[in-house]
Amino acid sequence: MNQNNQQIAIDLNRISKNYGEVTALHNVSGSIYDNEFFTLLGPSGCGKTTLLRIIAGFETVTAGDVLLYGESIAELPANKRPVNTVFQQYSLFPHMTVAENVSFGLQMQARNRTRDRSFIKQRTAQMLELVQLESFAKRKPAQLSGGQQQRVALARALAPEPRVLLLDEPLSALDLKLRQSMRVELKQIQQQTGITFVFVTHDQEEALTMSDRIAVMSEGQVQQTGDAHSIYTNPSNLFVADFIGETNKLDGVLLENNMGNGTCRLKDGTVLSCTARSDIATDANGTLCIRPERLAITSVDDPAAVLSGAIERFHFLGTDTQVVARTSTSEELLVRVQNTAANQLGLQAGDRVGLVVDAASATFLDQ
Amino acid sequence: MAGLTPTTSTGTSATLSGSAFDPLRKRLLFPAWFVIGFFLVLPVLLMLVYSFLTKEFRGGVVWEFSTASYDQFFFDRGLFGDEPAKIEWTYITIFWRSIVQALIATVICLLIGFPTAYFIATRPDSTRNLWLFLVTVPYWVNLLIRTVSMKFLIRDNGPMNEWLMMVGLIDSPIHLINTNIAVQLGLFYSYLPFMVLPVYASVERFNFSLAEAAADLYASRWTTLRRVILPAVKPGIIAGCILVFVPSLGAFLAPDLLGGAKNFMIGSLIEEQFKGSAGNWPFGAACSMILLSMVLLVLMVYARSQARAGAQ
Amino acid sequence: MAQASAGIKKYPGFLAVTLVCLLVLYLPLIVVMVYSFNDSASITRWGGFSFRWYHEVFHSAENAKFKEATWNSITIALMAAIAATVIATAAAIGMIRSGQWRGKASSFALINLPLMVPEIVTAVATLIFFSAIGFTTGYLTILIAHCVFCIPFAYLPIAARLQGVETIYEQAAMDLYATRWQTFTKVLLPLLAPGIISGFLLAFIISLDDFIITNFVKGAGVETLPTAIFGAVKQGIKPNIMAISTLMLMVSVCFVTVSYLVGRLGQK
Numbered sequence: 025m026n027q028n029n030q031q032i033a034i035d036l037n038r039i040s041k042n043y044g045e046v047t048a049l050h051n052v053s054g055s056i057y058d059n060e061f062f063t064l065l066g067p068s069g070c071g072k073t074t075l076l077r078i079i080a081g082f083e084t085v086t087a088g089d090v091l092l093y094g095e096s097i098a099e100l101p102a103n104k105r106p107v108n109t110v111f112q113q114y115s116l117f118p119h120m121t122v123a124e125n126v127s128f129g130l131q132m133q134a135r136n137r138t139r140d141r142s143f144i145k146q147r148t149a150q151m152l153e154l155v156q157l158e159s160f161a162k163r164k165p166a167q168l169s170g171g172q173q174q175r176v177a178l179a180r181a182l183a184p185e186p187r188v189l190l191l192d193e194p195l196s197a198l199d200l201k202l203r204q205s206m207r208v209e210l211k212q213i214q215q216q217t218g219i220t221f222v223f224v225t226h227d228q229e230e231a232l233t234m235s236d237r238i239a240v241m242s243e244g245q246v247q248q249t250g251d252a253h254s255i256y257t258n259p260s261n262l263f264v265a266d267f268i269g270e271t272n273k274l275d276g277v278l279l280e281n282n283m284g285n286g287t288c289r290l291k292d293g294t295v296l297s298c299t300a301r302s303d304i305a306t307d308a309n310g311t312l313c314i315r316p317e318r319l320a321i322t323s324v325d326d327p328a329a330v331l332s333g334a335i336e337r338f339h340f341l342g343t344d345t346q347v348v349a350r351t352s353t354s355e356e357l358l359v360r361v362q363n364t365a366a367n368q369l370g371l372q373a374g375d376r377v378g379l380v381v382d383a384a385s386a387t388f389l390d391q
Numbered sequence: 392m393a394g395l396t397p398t399t400s401t402g403t404s405a406t407l408s409g410s411a412f413d414p415l416r417k418r419l420l421f422p423a424w425f426v427i428g429f430f431l432v433l434p435v436l437l438m439l440v441y442s443f444l445t446k447e448f449r450g451g452v453v454w455e456f457s458t459a460s461y462d463q464f465f466f467d468r469g470l471f472g473d474e475p476a477k478i479e480w481t482y483i484t485i486f487w488r489s490i491v492q493a494l495i496a497t498v499i500c501l502l503i504g505f506p507t508a509y510f511i512a513t514r515p516d517s518t519r520n521l522w523l524f525l526v527t528v529p530y531w532v533n534l535l536i537r538t539v540s541m542k543f544l545i546r547d548n549g550p551m552n553e554w555l556m557m558v559g560l561i562d563s564p565i566h567l568i569n570t571n572i573a574v575q576l577g578l579f580y581s582y583l584p585f586m587v588l589p590v591y592a593s594v595e596r597f598n599f600s601l602a603e604a605a606a607d608l609y610a611s612r613w614t615t616l617r618r619v620i621l622p623a624v625k626p627g628i629i630a631g632c633i634l635v636f637v638p639s640l641g642a643f644l645a646p647d648l649l650g651g652a653k654n655f656m657i658g659s660l661i662e663e664q665f666k667g668s669a670g671n672w673p674f675g676a677a678c679s680m681i682l683l684s685m686v687l688l689v690l691m692v693y694a695r696s697q698a699r700a701g702a703q
Numbered sequence: 704m705a706q707a708s709a710g711i712k713k714y715p716g717f718l719a720v721t722l723v724c725l726l727v728l729y730l731p732l733i734v735v736m737v738y739s740f741n742d743s744a745s746i747t748r749w750g751g752f753s754f755r756w757y758h759e760v761f762h763s764a765e766n767a768k769f770k771e772a773t774w775n776s777i778t779i780a781l782m783a784a785i786a787a788t789v790i791a792t793a794a795a796i797g798m799i800r801s802g803q804w805r806g807k808a809s810s811f812a813l814i815n816l817p818l819m820v821p822e823i824v825t826a827v828a829t830l831i832f833f834s835a836i837g838f839t840t841g842y843l844t845i846l847i848a849h850c851v852f853c854i855p856f857a858y859l860p861i862a863a864r865l866q867g868v869e870t871i872y873e874q875a876a877m878d879l880y881a882t883r884w885q886t887f888t889k890v891l892l893p894l895l896a897p898g899i900i901s902g903f904l905l906a907f908i909i910s911l912d913d914f915i916i917t918n919f920v921k922g923a924g925v926e927t928l929p930t931a932i933f934g935a936v937k938q939g940i941k942p943n944i945m946a947i948s949t950l951m952l953m954v955s956v957c958f959v960t961v962s963y964l965v966g967r968l969g970q971k
Contacts, residue, residue: 080878081877081878082874082877082878101877102874102877102878103876103877103878103879103880103881103882103886104880107878108878108879109874109875109878111871111874111875113869113871115869115871115872115874115875117872117875117876117890117894118894119893119894128876128879128881128889129878129879129880132876132879132880132881132882132885133880180879181878181879184879184880412800412801412802412870413800413801413802414801414802414804415801416796416797416800416801417797417801417804418797419793419794419796419797419801420793420794420797420798420810420814422789422790422793422794423790423791423793423794423797423813423814423854423858424810424813426790426850426851426854427813427814427816427817427851427854428813430829430832430847430848430850430851431816431817431820431825431828431829431851432813432816433832434825434828434829434831434832435820435824435828437828437831437832437835438824438827438828438831438832441831441835451834503720503723503724504724506714506716506717506720506721507717507720507721507724509714509717510717510718510720510721511721513712513713520963520967522721524959524963525725526724526725526728527959528955528956528959529728529729529732531908531955531956531958531959532732532951532952532955532956533911533912533928533929533948533951533952533955534912534914535912535914535929535932535933536732536735536932536948536951536952537731537732539735539932539936539940539944539948540731540732540734540735540948541731542936542940543731543734543735543738543940543945544730544731544734544735550734550738576727579727580727580728580731583724583728599712602712612714616714637819637821638821638822640821641821641822641823641824643822643823643914643915644914644915648936657823658823658915661823661824661827662823662915662918665827665830665919672831675827676827676831679823679824679827679828682821682823682824683820683821683824686819686820686821686824687819690819
C-alpha cells in the first residue's frame with residue numbers, strides 16, 4: 025500500500041493526556057489514512073481507549089492537537105464532530121426500537137432538519153439492510169442477542185455517514201464463534217462503505233486479521249505502527265516482540281552491524297547471524313528474538329544447527345506441538361513443530377537436539 | 392446486557408472529563424441548595440437564636456438575650472426564681488422517657504422486623520416483591536389515619552376488646568389506650584417499614600454460599616445466623632435502628648393520640664409551647680435545639696462509624 | 704443444590720413473625736374500613752351494611768370543612784411534589800453527573816437534611832422563620848414547607864435511578880450529534896422516567912401525609928385533611944372520620960400500586 029499518496033483522515037499531533045499525576049498518553053503522534061482499517065492494539069491501561077475517546081470528543085487533551093482531514097477538532101464537542109463511535113457495551117438506547125436507535129443520529133444532525141423525512145427513513149432501512157437486521161426494526165434492544173445488538177450499534181454509528189468510525193473493543197463481549205464471524209463482517213462493511221475505521225482492541229488475533237495497519241501501544245505511547253506482517257516479523261522493540269505472538273528471548277551482545285545484517289554472541293558463547301535495526305551500535309547489549317515456528321529441530325551434531333539444548337517436555341496443541349527445550353545457559357526455548365505426517369519427531373524428554381534458524385528470523389533488539 | 396460489566400481499559404470512567412461528568416453541572420444543585428438552605432438551615436439557625444430570647448406572654452418573643460429557656464429546662468429555682476437552683480426533673484424526665492420509649496420501639500421493630508425482612512429476602516424471585524409490597528403498603532397510608540385506626544381498634548370499648556370478650560377469652564376489656572404499651576404499638580406501627588427495608592436490602596445482598604460454607608463446617612443453623620449472617624447484615628440493621636430511633640424520639644402523633652397526658656413525650660412538650668397564648672416560644676425553641684442536638688449526635692456517631700467501616 | 708440452600712436459608716418461626724407483622728399492620732386499617740360501612744351510629748356495634756357515612760361526607764353541610772381541607776391537601780401536595788421533583792431531578796444530575804469535587808458530601812447531606820432533622824424541629828424552625836420575617840402563615844407557608852421536606856423524598860429514587868443509568872448512553876447521544884438539551888430530553892429523561900415518577904409519587908404521598916409541620920405553619924383558618932381529621936378526632940372518632948379515612952386509604956393504595964407497577968416497568 026503506497027501510503028504517501030493517501031489522504032490523511034486523522035492526524036494526531038503530539039498528544040498528551042494526564043489525569044492528575046497519572047499520565048495516560050505521552051506525546052502520541054501519528055496519522056490514520058483515509059479509507060483505512062486502523063487498529064490501536066495494546067494491553068489494558070496502555071491508553072488506547074483514552075486515545076479513541078479523545079478522537080471521539082469524550083476526553084480533552086492535556087497537550088497536542090487532533091486534526092480531522094486537516095482541520096483541528098480538539099476544541100469541538102463530541103456532538104459537533106463528524107465521527108461516530110461503536111461502544112464496547114453497544115449502549116443502544118433501551119427505550120427506543122432498533123429503527124429509532126439507527127435513525128437517532130440522522131435526526132439529531134442539523135443538516136437533516138431541512139431534509140425530507142423520507143430520507144431518514146430510507147437511510148435507516150438501508151443501514152438495517154447492511155447489517156442484515158431489516159426484520160428487527162420494530163424490536164427493542166433487549167429483545168436482541170448480543171451479536172444482533174452489536175450490529176445495530178454498528179448501523180447506528182454508520183447511519184449519519186461519519187467521516188471516521190471509532191470502534192471501542194466492539195467484539196469483546198461476544199463469544200468466540202460470533203467474534204470470528206463478526207471480524208469478517210466488520211472488514212467487509214468497512215470495505216463496502218469506504219469509511220475509515222479506527223478499531224481498539226487488546227486481542228492481537230483480532231488486530232492481525234482485520235487491520236490494514238496496527239499501532240501497538242504500551243504505557244501511553246505508540247511502540248510501533250505498521251501492517252500486521254511487518255509488526256509480527258520485524259518488531260521494533262522488545263515490548264512489541266513480546267506482546268505480539270510468542271517469542272524466544274536470548275540475552276546477547278551485537279558483534280557487528282552492517283546496515284541491518286549483523287552477528288551477535290549469546291551468553292553461552294554461540295555466535296550467529298541476525299538482523300538488527302541499523303541504528304543499533306556494535307557491542308550493544310540486547311536480546312535476540314526468535315519466533316518458535318522459525319526454529320527447526322535437527323540432530324545435535326548437524327553442522328547447520330546454530331543452537332542446541334535438551335528437550336524438557338512437549339505440549340500437544342492440535343495442529344502443532346510445542347517443544348520446550350533448555351539451553352546450556354538455562355534459557356528456555358520454545359519450538360513449534362507442525363503435526364504433519366512427515367514430522368513424526370520420535371524424540372523424548374531429555375534428548376539433546378540441535379536447532380536451526382536463519383539470520384532473517386533472528387532479530388536483535390536493544391530494548 | 393445487565394450482566395456485562397464494562398471494562399474500561401484505561402479506567403477513565405472514574406475521572407471527570409468530556410461530556411460524562413461535567414463539573415459545571417454543579418449549577419443544577421443551586422435550586423436545591425437555595426430552597427433547603429433558605430427554608431430549613433436558616434430557620435434552624437433562627438430557632439437557635441430564638442432559644443436565647445425572652446418570651447412574650449402572648450406567644451412570640453421579645454428581642455432580648457436570655458438563657459432563661461435552658462435554665463428553665465435544667466434548673467428549678469422555685470416559683471419566684473429566688474431559691475437556690477436545684478435540678479429540674481420535669482423536662483429531663485420527659486426527655487429520658489422519650490429516649491427509653493424510642494429505644495424500646497427500636498428494639499421491638501428490630502425483633503419483629505428482622506425475621507420479617509429476612510423471610511421476605513429469602514423468598515423466591517417470583518413472590519419476593521409481592522411480600523415486600525404487602526409490608527410497605529401501610530406505610531403509604533396516612534400516618535394520622537393509621538394512628539387513629541390503631542386508637543379505634545384498641546380502645547376499651549373498641550372492636551378488639553368486643554371480639555375478645557365475645558369469643559370469651561377475656562371477661563373485662565384490656566385497658567391499652569393511654570398506656571406505654573399503646574404508645575409502643577403506635578410507634579411500631581408508624582416506623583416498622585423503616586426497619587424492614589434496609590435490613591431486607593442487606594439480607595438480599597448477602598451471599599448465601601457463605602451460610603452453606605458455615606453449615607459445611609459444622610455450624611448449626613442458629614450459630615450460622617449469629618456468627619455469619621448477622622455480622623454481614625449489620626450495616627442494614629444499624630441503618631434500620633437509626634431510621635426507627637430518630638423519628639420515634641420526636642414522634643408526636645402516637646404519644647399524643649395513644650398515650651394521653653400521662654405518657655407525654657418530647658414532641659408533645661414542644662408542641663405545647665407553640666399552642667395558643669399559653670406557650671413559651673424560646674423554651675420550645677430550646678427544647679427543639681436539645682432534641683436536634685441529640686439526633687445530630689446519633690447521626691454523627693453513625694456517620695463516623697460508617698466512614699471507619701468504609702476506610703477498612 | 705437449590706434444595707439444600709433453601710433449607711439453609713430457612714429459620715423456623717420467621718414466617719410466623721412475618722404473618723403477625725402483617726396482621727398488626729393491616730388489622731387496624733381493615734377494621735376501620737369495615738366499620739366505615741356500619742349503619743349504626745354507635746361506632747362499635749355492627750348495625751348492618753350501609754353507605755350512609757359516605758353519603759354524609761359528600762353531602763352534609765357539617766362535612767364541608769373536610770371538602771375544603773381535601774382540596775387544600777391535594778393542591779398543596781400536587782404543587783409541592785411537582786416543585787420538589789423538578790428541583791430534585793436537577794439536583795440528582797448535579798450530584799451524579801458532575802464528577803468529584805470538594806464539598807460533594809456536604810451537598811448530599813444538605814439535600815437530605817430534611818430527612819435528618821426531626822419533623823417537630825422542622826416545624827418549630829419553620830414557624831419561627833415565617834413569624835420572624837413577618838410572613839402571614841397560611842396556604843403559601845404550608846406549600847413552601849412541604850416543598851422543602853419533599854425534596855429528599857423525590858431526590859432519593861431519582862438519584863438511585865440515575866446511578867443505574869450508565870453515562871455511556873449520554874455519550875452515545877452526544878456522539879450522534881445530539882445537543883446537551885436533546886441528550887437530556889431524548890435519552891436521559893426517558894431513562895430516568897421510572898425514578899422521576901416514583902420520586903413524584905413519594906413526594907406527593909409524603910406531602911399528603913404530613914401533619915406536624917402543617918399543624919405548625921398553617922395558621923388560623925387554613926386546614927389540610929390531616930389537620931382537619933386531627934381536630935375532629937380530638938372530639939372522638941366518629942363514623943364520618945372512618946369513611947374519610949377509608950377514602951384516603953384507597954387513594955394511598957392506588958398510589959402505591961401505580962408506583963409498584965412503575966418500579967417493575969423500570970426494571971425491565
